[in-house]
Amino acid sequence: AQTVTQSQPEMSVQEAETVTLSCTYDTSENNYYLFWYKQPPSRQMILVIRQEAYKQQNATENRFSVNFQKAAKSFSLKISDSQLGDTAMYFCAFMNPVNNYGGSQGNLIFGKGTKLSVKP
Amino acid sequence: IAGITQAPTSQILAAGRRMTLRCTQDMRHNAMYWYRQDLGLGLRLIHYSNTAGTTGKGEVPDGYSVSRANTDDFPLTLASAVPSQTSVYFCASRKGASTGELFFGEGSRLTVL
Numbered sequence: 001a002q003t004v005t006q007s008q009p010e011m012s013v014q015e016a017e018t019v020t021l022s023c024t025y026d027t028s029e030n031n032y033y034l035f036w037y038k039q040p041p042s043r044q045m046i047l048v049i050r051q052e053a054y055k056q057q058n059a060t061e062n063r064f065s066v067n068f069q070k071a072a073k074s075f076s077l078k079i080s081d082s083q084l085g086d087t088a089m090y091f092c093a094f095m096n097p098v099n100n101y102g103g104s105q106g107n108l109i110f111g112k113g114t115k116l117s118v119k120p
Numbered sequence: 121i122a123g124i125t126q127a128p129t130s131q132i133l134a135a136g137r138r139m140t141l142r143c144t145q146d147m148r149h150n151a152m153y154w155y156r157q158d159l160g161l162g163l164r165l166i167h168y169s170n171t172a173g174t175t176g177k178g179e180v181p182d183g184y185s186v187s188r189a190n191t192d193d194f195p196l197t198l199a200s201a202v203p204s205q206t207s208v209y210f211c212a213s214r215k216g217a218s219t220g221e222l223f224f225g226e227g228s229r230l231t232v233l
Contacts, residue, residue: 043226043227044224044226045212045222045224045227047221047222050221052220091162095220106214107153107165107168107178108153108212108222109165110162110163110164111162112160112161
């Protein structure tokens with residue numbers, strides 16, 4: 001079974017600085033998707049960034065980037081120029097793609113989350 | 121605005137009562153999911169539906185049931201609520217197999233006393 005591990009329950013960073021959130025996963029699959037979701041105090045789950053395992057290039061979305069190390073099964077999130085609005089829970093998630101026969105559930109497997117606080 | 125609507129947003133319930141959490145999406149997504157979120161445990165899958173008329177069990181299905189009579193609706197029922205079912209419940213749908221992204225509702229906070 002696939003598992004996702006976030007080893008940092010809580011982190012803090014000063015505004016405008018850079019922070020990296022760690023995530024490791026375990027799978028025997030070769031093709032899959034990885035995600036980082038943000039959950040601010042409003043409780044809404046917001047997609048931050050997505051990575052397809054077959055792509056060697058690390059995904060980037062504005063101030064958010066990932067370091068995807070497939071062999072090491074590592075998927076860390078780097079937040080540059082941290083802003084107060086980045087304060088949130090961050091969840092790393094893994095997904096098996098749905099195959100042509102629909103055998104896979106296609107659901108997300110989540111880590112336990114990292115609570116990030118950005119301090120002024 | 122297109123998306124997923126969950127109801128109620130919050131509910132306090134006596135143990136032993138029956139409760140249905142509603143979930144409706146207007147994006148015509150085939151796959152839908154119910155997760156529960158508990159502090160320190162992240163989100164765990166309760167039940168899923170790959171398409172209308174089919175459902176499946178997730179990681180923590182005991183005490184819950186679902187139905188998928190049509191594409192848009194995916195209600196979650198607690199037949200006889202227990203305090204351990206106190207949680208925040210999220211409904212989600214999947215845009216497509218090629219992207220893998222899940223879209224989430226705003227969650228329903230349920231407290232069972």
